[in-house]
Amino acid sequence: MNVNIRTIAEKAKVSVATVSRVINNSVKVKTSTKERVLKVIADLDYEVNAVARSLKLNRTKNIGLITGNIMSTYWSIIARAIHDVAKVHGYNIILCCNDDESPEQEYKYLTVLKSSRVAGIILVPTCRNVSYLQGLIDSGIDIICIDRKIRDLVCETVLIDDEQGAYQGVGYLIGRGYTRIGIINGPSGVHTSDERLKGYCRALYENKLEVDQCLIKSGSWKQESGQELMDDLLNLTKPPDAVFTTNIELALGAILTLKRSGMRIPDDIGMMAFSDYEWTKIIEPPLSVVDFSIESIGQRAIELLLSRIENESTARRNTEIRIKTKLKIRGSTL
Amino acid sequence: MNVNIRTIAEKAKVSVATVSRVINNSVKVKTSTKERVLKVIADLDYEVNAVARSLKLNRTKNIGLITGNIMSTYWSIIARAIHDVAKVHGYNIILCCNDDESPEQEYKYLTVLKSSRVAGIILVPTCRNVSYLQGLIDSGIDIICIDRKIRDLVCETVLIDDEQGAYQGVGYLIGRGYTRIGIINGPSGVHTSDERLKGYCRALYENKLEVDQCLIKSGSWKQESGQELMDDLLNLTKPPDAVFTTNIELALGAILTLKRSGMRIPDDIGMMAFSDYEWTKIIEPPLSVVDFSIESIGQRAIELLLSRIENESTARRNTEIRIKTKLKIRGSTL
DNA sequence: GTGAAAGCGCTAACAT
């Protein structure tokens, strides 16, 4: 027995329109009437039916977030940042995890979110449904991409300065005297991996070091992958004297392998990772990293999105925000 | 220009009722008609408006998850497990983080979720809005509590065997010869902390060791708290010879303090934590823990919820599922 | 097997 706007109207002896006005504070309502209505609302514990309101307005207060594996620190920090800002503005987050980078899953999430009339979407794109995405955007759905830039897509995007970050990190290793530097990377073909690899290559190139394909390893973003790829590097005829891993899970796996093989960091091998996390400070030696503000990605993205939503902005913008990186040197590098 | 069920009906020369029947596969529709309708739907890229459907049915396909800080590994694993099962059944997750255990925030989330007609709610309760919660449950909203049992609330609940877990862990420490065992705990008054403390006390008691209040420290669940409380323990006239931390963030903080003070684990001090995580294996020495399947909590909870939702179960059940713990002994204990 | 029509709870244009 749900109490609705009509029940309130009857009890308060006003029309439903007036109740609606009171609820929304839209038009001036005589103070005495307003108070009477509010009293009835309080007495009956009335709450608006958000679904009905959404149907009428053709828009919900929900924001879709299509992200990677929420169990990974990285995505969870971003999700949290988005959640917090959204909350302040009265929006809920619908969480969609697509950790295996599946374009089909992405497509499905997008259609479901569209069908449920979300106010907007923040997306970590697989970069495969480009024309579908452009269609959604052009049809007026507010979408912000994060973490990856899609060439040929007109869409506001927030990402890390991946190339520059890797360049800094690898450049530092070179400066410290390492000459055979391996890289343990995510899947190739993915924006983030490709950009970080570019930075790695540029650092070598500018320092007149040869790029040895044997030293370039790529796999999934997961810890197990870090373990295996580090094994591969160790088994090389000429193994590396330093390794750069492009995320923190990969670093975890790599270090695990190194420990098992009895290699000493940083003497036998130097280690540096892209992205910092809490446990990097308590391991022995503490890990040197390319650091950046992960939450900024989420914050900038949700701010961008909310400004589109609330200003009913419909312009086809192609903004690109790049979060800066900076080195944190600890004990894992000479 | 949104295409709706009426557009489809007109183009397919049928009534809206028939279109609805096709969409929902509800009643038998003549094959030829059905195909004609499906063709139009495909041609026009029609998708049902989930909001309108929800208004009619008075229920959405969204499930509210009110949890702790999603950035903490623990909650993210649970959220992920819930998400995955929900996805298979066609439900979305609305993520609500309440990491500071605020009853007001919890109340607000509950009202918002109710107002947006979620199909059900999975809640990590603050244990403060008990009568309000009972009201919601009795009014027919399906709610599953996780991680904490609320006395006097008739509600299906999934939690860890906290008392037993702590008992096991502390019992093991005692068995290894430690006699002055400190505990770094979460906030007192919270079910989880209290239960784990009980287990700690029981282990001491059954082994004829005195419970020294100086050795019982409680604070927030966060890393910083672990750092500070470990400092306190170290500054005691008679510091502990082993420490049991009741979650993994606290362990991280405690270890950080230990490292800074030059204490050696496990010789100067033994360490054991409640709950395992990946990095526990790469630190030196690897951490001994009381382990349990975190995702099981989420899985059991969402299964319980879905069975209530889909069977339209309205019984006032008081099921209590407890996840079992088991020791993982590594190098941080003698 | 199919259609007509009521109605879910709300907002907003229009009328008074």
Added chain:
DNA sequence: ATGTTAGCGCTTTCAC
């Protein structure tokens, strides 16, 4: 300042 009413897009009862 307030009331009347149409209609958002859908499901479902009832009638044929």
